Amino acid sequence: MDHELLRAEFPVLAELTYLNAGTCGPLPRAAGAATTVLQHEAETRGRAGEHYGALVQAQEDRRARYAGLLGAAPEDVALTSSTTDGIVRVLQALDWSAGDEVLIAEQEHPGLLGPLAALVEQRGVVVRTAPLEHLVEAVDGTTRLVACSHVRWTDGTLAPAALAELGGRVPVLLDGAQGAGAIPVDVTALGCAYYAASGQKWLCGPIGTGLLWIAPDRRADLRVRAPGYGNLQVPAEGLSAHPWDDARAFDALSMSAESSVGAVTAMDVLAGAGWDDLLERAATLAAGLAERLTASGRTVAPRGRTTLVSWHDDHAVATRDRLAAAGVVVRDLPGTDLLRASVGAWNDERDLDRLLEVLAG
C-alpha cells in the first residue's frame, strides 16, 4: 500500500503531528466505522443470540490476528484488556512462596511494578533489580521469574538477546507494550514463557484490548484463579465446571464485541500495508529522528532499533505543553527529565520536520 493511502486511514494525522502511539496509537477510520455498524446492529436488533455469535466470532478473529503477528498458535493467546492485565494474570496465576525472587530490570513500568508490590506485601515475594544489560548474569539459584520490558518504555532500549538462553532454566515474562506492532516479535525466538502486550498502542485498537501469549510448556504452571463465563468449558456445570485447557482460560472477563471488532479492523488496516514493510519503515524513521535530534544539539537517551525516541529536556513538561499547543503530541515521562516521541509507519518526514521545527521554537 502506498504510504499516502495508509496515512489517509488515520484522521488524526490530518489534524495533528501525532507521535504518541507508545501511549495510544492513532485510530483508523475503518475501525470506528466497523464499531459504529456493530453498535447500530446491537441497538436495532438487540443483544441476544445473534449478538453473542458476533461477539464470539470477533474474539476468535482477534485472537487469530494477535497470534499471526507473534508467530504463535491462536490457542496460546489469551485476550486481555491491556498489557498490565496480562502481567497481573501471570503474576496471580503462579504459586508463590515467601522468599521467591522475581528479578527485574531498572526502569520497568508501573504496570509491572504495581502488581509486584502487592506480591511483596502479601506473599513475601522478593524483588531484585539489575541493570537491563546485566539481567541475564544476575540470575541466580533463588530467581523464580525474570520480568522485564521487551522494549523499555522510557527510552526504547531492547531487552538483551541473551534472555532467550534463560528460557529452559527460569521463566521470562516480557512486557511487550512497546514491542507488539512496533518491532518484529517472534515469541518462540525470544524464548520467553509469557509475552504481554497492548492492543491500543502500536496495534491502533481500542483502549481495553490487549493480549497475553503463554508458552505451551509453561501453561501448566498457571492456575486459573477466577474463571468467568468465557473461561469455562461448560459454564452450566457450575461447581464442576472446568476452565479451557488452552489460553482461553486466561481471557479477560466480559469484553465487548465492539472492542474486538475495532481491534481486528485496525489490525487489518495495518496488515493491508504489509507488516514487514511497516515495521522496517517505522524503525528507520525513528532512527532518523534520533539522528536529527542529536544533530540539533539534544541528548538522545540510549536506544535500540525500536520506535521510541527519548531525549533529555530540563523543562520536559513545559516543552511537552508547548509542543501540544502547536499540535505536536509527544509525552513526558514522570520522574525523569525525558520527552518521548513514538514513531509509527503512519508517520513520515513531515511529522519529524514539524516536531523539530516547533522544538527549535
Place this chain on the structure above:
Amino acid sequence: MDHELLRAEFPVLAELTYLNAGTCGPLPRAAGAATTVLQHEAETRGRAGEHYGALVQAQEDRRARYAGLLGAAPEDVALTSSTTDGIVRVLQALDWSAGDEVLIAEQEHPGLLGPLAALVEQRGVVVRTAPLEHLVEAVDGTTRLVACSHVRWTDGTLAPAALAELGGRVPVLLDGAQGAGAIPVDVTALGCAYYAASGQKWLCGPIGTGLLWIAPDRRADLRVRAPGYGNLQVPAEGLSAHPWDDARAFDALSMSAESSVGAVTAMDVLAGAGWDDLLERAATLAAGLAERLTASGRTVAPRGRTTLVSWHDDHAVATRDRLAAAGVVVRDLPGTDLLRASVGAWNDERDLDRLLEVLAG
C-alpha cells in the same frame, strides 16, 4: 416522562418484542450517539491528555450514577466489567484458609459457581448449598461467607429479607445481576458486605460495564491482589506505590472512555423517566405477565416482586426459537425446562400481548 417517549429511546423496541434485559438490556439511541461522538473525537484528536481527561471524567460520572442508584457513596463503588468480575474481585481479595466454608443457595449462577470452584480446588475452601429460603438458618460457626443472588436468575425469586440480620456476624456477598436497575436496591438496608451487579442488563449500558459496592466496614477485609495503573495512588512510585484507600483500588483495569460514556448516557435516559416510577411499572408489568401466563395454562415458576418471569416448557429450546423467529426475544435456561421473559419499564402490554399470542401459536 411519557411512556411512549421513553420507549422511543430504544430502537430495538420498534423492531422486536424484546424481553431479554436479564441478559442484555435494550440500548438507548442516545448512548450509541454519545459513544460515536467520543469515538470521533478520539479518531480526529488522538488519545492523549485530553482523551484521558474525558476517560477519567466518564469513569467518575459512572461511579456517581451507580452510587446514586444504590443509595451509596461513590467512594464505596468500584467500576467493574460485569457482575462476575465484581464477584471474583471479592473472592480473590479475601484471605482463605483450607476448610473455610462458603454457604450458597441453590440455583446460583455460573458467574458465582465458577470462581468458587477454583477456590475449592486451589485453596481447600468448602462450599455448602442450602435452599434459598433456609439460607439464614443454615449459617453456622464454620461459615466464613454467605453468597447468593439478590434476585435469582432462573425464576426471579428474591433473597430472604432476614439476610440483613446476618450482616454483623458473617459477611454476605450479593449477586445483584438481576437486582440493580430492576428492583429498588438500598445496599445499607440489605445489610450485605458486597453487592456486585451488571451495567449491560437493567442499566442498558455496554457489555463490559458493571459495579461492585463494598461496605466501608468490610473494605479492610479485602487485599488488592493485582493493582493496575488506575488502582494506584501514585503509579510512578513503582514498587512503593500504594492502592487507593477507597473502592477505586478494586476498579477493573483499562476500561475505555466509550464504555463509561455509554453507561452514563443510558442511565441518564432511564433516570430522566424517574427510577421509582420505572421500577414500580416494571414490577407491575411482570406480575401481570405471570398472571396471564398462568391463566393461559402455563406453570410459572415461583417468583418474587421482580422483573423476571419464568415458566416451564417441555420443549424450551424449540419454543425459544419459534418465538425468536416471530420476533419475540426471551431466553431458555440451560439445564432446566424454563423459559424466561425479562420485563422492563420500556416494555408495555403490546409486548406481553405479542408474547402470549405467539406462544399460543
